Amino acid sequence: MRIGRILCPVRELGPGNRLGIWVQGCRRRCPGCANPELWSIDERKDIPVELLTPMVITSIVSQKLTGVTITGGEPMLQAKELAVLLKRLKPLCDDILLFTGFTYEQLLQSEDPDVKEVISSVSVLVDGEYIKEQNAGDRLRGSTNQRIIFLDKEKRNKYETYIGSNERLIDSFITTDGIVSVGIHPQEFLNQAWSIISPAGEILEQDEVGGSGNHEKIHQ
Numbered sequence: 001m002r003i004g005r006i007l008c009p010v011r012e013l014g015p016g017n018r019l020g021i022w023v024q025g026c027r028r029r030c031p032g033c034a035n036p037e038l039w040s041i042d043e044r045k046d047i048p049v050e051l052l053t054p055m056v057i058t059s060i061v062s063q064k065l066t067g068v069t070i071t072g073g074e075p076m077l078q079a080k081e082l083a084v085l086l087k088r089l090k091p092l093c094d095d096i097l098l099f100t101g102f103t104y105e106q107l108l109q110s111e112d113p114d115v116k117e118v119i120s121s122v123s124v125l126v127d128g129e130y131i132k133e134q135n136a137g138d139r140l141r142g143s144t145n146q147r148i149i150f151l152d153k154e155k156r157n158k159y160e161t162y163i164g165s166n167e168r169l170i171d172s173f174i175t176t177d178g179i180v181s182v183g184i185h186p187q188e189f190l191n192q193a194w195s196i197i198s199p200a201g202e203i204l205e206q207d208e209v210g211g212s213g214n215h216e217k218i219h220q
Helices: 049-062 075-089 104-109 113-121 153-164 189-200
Strands: 003-010 018-023 067-071 096-099 124-127 147-150 171-175 178-182 217-219
Touching (some): 003 049, 018 049, 018 075, 049 075, 067 075, 075 113, 104 113, 147 153
Parallel strands (some): 096 124
Antiparallel strands (some): 124 147, 171 178, 178 217
């Protein structure tokens, strides 16, 4: 399975302390996408599911994480591998959030059994392509055309409380790519970050902002 990054604990892509998995590879290339470095189908990022699964399980158990968020990239381009991973995670973690550029209807119409297997393991789905002009700074949607679909109805109250909360956090992680900030950022976030950082003589890679699982890379 091609993996761009795995981060935890993530607190701004779903309620609670979560494991965030960003897959590598997406053909959509939405204008304003926050993760253009995850577009390429980079085989060097491939990790066999047999190796990935115990790594993920260890993180969930050792850090007592309450949910898993899958984003990217486009997770459904790797439905076969993702189906295997989620099937193994589901008994351990019953809150799995998936971001995809496909609509829920497109996924339901798919004849691929792996797509159906993924959907059966997902608790909450955020669907639809990212549209830069419709970025309203929502807490869990990159743009207002996207929908939050509760496949597990029992998760609705928890997520609605999270979405409605005034508390907003930006999770920052130091990685080999630099400092990665995680969350659904409003369009003006990058300009604000630049105004703060540039006087200190640092360099900001000005990736466009706005997609699901948003992040910027800041290098000193």
